[in-house]
Amino acid sequence: MYISLRNKTISGVAFIEAALLVILIFTAVSFLTRIVDEMLINRAKTTAELFATTTKDAVLSYDLASLEVFAEELMNNPDLAYVRVFAQNGQVLTQRGDTDELERKFAPDSSLTQVEDGVFDTQADIKQGDYTYGRVELGISIKNTQQAIAKVRNWSVSIALVELVLVALFSFILGNYLTRQLALLRIGARRVRDAIGTGNFNDVKVEVKGNDELSELAVSFNKLIDSLKHELTLNKKQREVLEELNESLEEKVALRTKALSKKNKDLLKANKEIKETQQQLLQAEKMASVGQLAAGIAHEINNPIGFVNSNLSTLKDYVNTYQLIVHEFEQLSSCTHEQLAEKLPALKALLDKENLEFINEDIGDLLNESNEGLQRVTEIVSGLKLFSRADSDEKQLFDLNECLKTTLNMVRNELKYVCDIETDFGSLPKTTINVGKISQVFTNIFINAAQAIKSTEKFGRVRISTEVDRDDILVKVSDSGPGISESAKAKLFNPFFTTKKEGEGTGLGLSISIGIVTEHGGTIDVQSSEGQGATFIVRLPINTENEQVVL
Numbered sequence: 001m002y003i004s005l006r007n008k009t010i011s012g013v014a015f016i017e018a019a020l021l022v023i024l025i026f027t028a029v030s031f032l033t034r035i036v037d038e039m040l041i042n043r044a045k046t047t048a049e050l051f052a053t054t055t056k057d058a059v060l061s062y063d064l065a066s067l068e069v070f071a072e073e074l075m076n077n078p079d080l081a082y083v084r085v086f087a088q089n090g091q092v093l094t095q096r097g098d099t100d101e102l103e104r105k106f107a108p109d110s111s112l113t114q115v116e117d118g119v120f121d122t123q124a125d126i127k128q129g130d131y132t133y134g135r136v137e138l139g140i141s142i143k144n145t146q147q148a149i150a151k152v153r154n155w156s157v158s159i160a161l162v163e164l165v166l167v168a169l170f171s172f173i174l175g176n177y178l179t180r181q182l183a184l185l186r187i188g189a190r191r192v193r194d195a196i197g198t199g200n201f202n203d204v205k206v207e208v209k210g211n212d213e214l215s216e217l218a219v220s221f222n223k224l225i226d227s228l229k230h231e232l233t234l235n236k237k238q239r240e241v242l243e244e245l246n247e248s249l250e251e252k253v254a255l256r257t258k259a260l261s262k263k264n265k266d267l268l269k270a271n272k273e274i275k276e277t278q279q280q281l282l283q284a285e286k287m288a289s290v291g292q293l294a295a296g297i298a299h300e301i302n303n304p305i306g307f308v309n310s311n312l313s314t315l316k317d318y319v320n321t322y323q324l325i326v327h328e329f330e331q332l333s334s335c336t337h338e339q340l341a342e343k344l345p346a347l348k349a350l351l352d353k354e355n356l357e358f359i360n361e362d363i364g365d366l367l368n369e370s371n372e373g374l375q376r377v378t379e380i381v382s383g384l385k386l387f388s389r390a391d392s393d394e395k396q397l398f399d400l401n402e403c404l405k406t407t408l409n410m411v412r413n414e415l416k417y418v419c420d421i422e423t424d425f426g427s428l429p430k431t432t433i434n435v436g437k438i439s440q441v442f443t444n445i446f447i448n449a450a451q452a453i454k455s456t457e458k459f460g461r462v463r464i465s466t467e468v469d470r471d472d473i474l475v476k477v478s479d480s481g482p483g484i485s486e487s488a489k490a491k492l493f494n495p496f497f498t499t500k501k502e503g504e505g506t507g508l509g510l511s512i513s514i515g516i517v518t519e520h521g522g523t524i525d526v527q528s529s530e531g532q533g534a535t536f537i538v539r540l541p542i543n544t545e546n547e548q549v550v551l
Helices: 005-054 055-062 064-074 100-102 143-198 213-332 337-354 358-391 400-415 435-454 486-490 509-519
Strands: 080-087 092-097 119-128 130-141 396-397 417-427 431-433 460-468 474-477 523-528 532-542
Touching: 005 055, 005 119, 005 130, 055 064, 055 119, 055 130, 064 080, 064 092, 080 100, 092 100, 092 474, 119 337, 143 213, 143 474, 213 337, 213 358, 396 400, 400 417, 400 431, 400 435, 400 460, 400 474, 417 435, 417 486, 431 532, 435 460, 435 509, 435 532, 509 523
Parallel strands: 417 460
Antiparallel strands: 080 092, 080 130, 119 130, 396 431, 460 474, 474 532, 523 532
C-alpha cells in the first residue's frame, strides 16, 4: 500500500507526540498516586499512634468514659470512617463510626492500591515501655483522595488531546511544505528514467524555488543530470573500447590457462618427487637405526642361540646314555636265569655310573632354558617384523604399551650396558596407528637416550611411562643424560641437525619422528635443561576408527 511522505511525516510526528503524552500522563498520574499514597500512609500511621498515646492512660486505668470522649473527638475528622479500642485480652473498650465498617473483618492496608472497600485500615499498639496493654484500629475513607486523582487524570488527558490536535495541524502544514519541492524532484527523477532510455535530456531539469536545503537539493539534482549526461556519453565510448579488449582478452586467457595447466603438471611431478624423497629419507633413517641395532640384535640372538646349542649337545649325551641303557635292557629280555644273574651286576654298575637321578632333573632345566632362549629370539624377530612395517601406510588398532615393550626388546642391548630401565605402563585403550612408524619413533628416542647417557660416562637411568590424558595418550621417556641447551632445543627437530659426533647419527631421526607423530595428529614436546636430563613427551590422540584385525 502506497503512503505519501506527507502522510508519513504527519503520522510519525503525531505518533511520537502521542507516545510522549501517554508517557507523560502515566508518569504524572503515577507520581501523584505515589505522593498521595505516602501522605495517606503517613497520616494514618500518625493518627493511629497519636490516638494510641492519647488513650494509653484511660486504657491503663480502665476509664471507659474518657475513651468514649476521645473516640467522639477523633470521629470529628470528616474522612475518618471508624475507630476502635481493644484491651490486652482482645475486649472492645470503645468503638465509633460507620456500623458496616465496624462489623467488617479488620485487615490492615499497606498502600493505596490494596484498598478495595474505600477505607484505608491501620492499627497501633498501646504500649508502656516494652509492654503492650491494648490496640487501636481505625479506618480513613479514601473517597476524596480517589476523586482528586481522577480529576487530575481527566485534566491531563484533556490537555494532551488538545496538544495532540495542535501537533497534527502543525505536522500537516510542515508536511505540505516539505513535500512540495520533493514532488518536483520526483517528477524530475521520472523524466531522467525515460531520458536514459532515449538519450534525450531536454526538459529534464527541475525548477528551483526558495532558498533552503530543499532548494539546494534541487540544484544538486540538476548538476547530477549534467554529470549523468556526460557519464552516459563517456560510458558509451568505454563500452566500445571494452568490447575490443574483450576479444583480445579471450585469447590471452586461453594462453594463460595453457601455461597454468603446464605449471600444474610440473607441480604434481615435483610433489611426487618430494614424496618419493621423503620415503627414501624414512627408509634411510630406518636403515641407519637398523645399522645401529644390528650388532646388539645379533648379540641378543647369539646369546640364547649359544646356550640352546650347548643344551642340545648335553641333551644329545643324555640321549646316548638312555639309548645304551635301553639296549642293555633289551638284551636282558632274551637271557637265561644264569646269564641274567651274570649281567645284572654290570647293568647296576652302569646305572650308578651314569647318575640317572641327576640326568632326569637336568633334562627339565635344559628344556626350560632352551625354551626361554628360543622365546627371546622369537620376541626379537617379532620386533624386527614390527619395525619393518614402517614402509607401509597401513594403520590398525594397536596397544601402545605392547608397541613400547616390543621396541624395548629390540634396543635392549643398546640400553642395558649404560642404564637401568624403569617402566610405568598405565591402562591404555587401543588406538589406530601405523605400528611400524610409531615403533621407529620410539626406537629413535630410546637410542638417543642411551647415547646421551653414554656421553656422561656414568651408569644412568631411563624411565618410560604411559597414561591417558582426556582424549590423548601420553608417552613420557625421561633420561639422566646431560640435558639439552636452549639453543639446541630450538633446532632439535630440524632436518640434519645433530649434537652427536660424526658418524653416530644422520640428524634425521627426530625430524622424521615428529613428521610421523604429526601425521597421526599428535605432538612431541621436550622438557630439558643442561645438566638435568631430558624428557620427551609423545602425545597421540585416541582414535578407534577404521578398525582392522591386529596381526
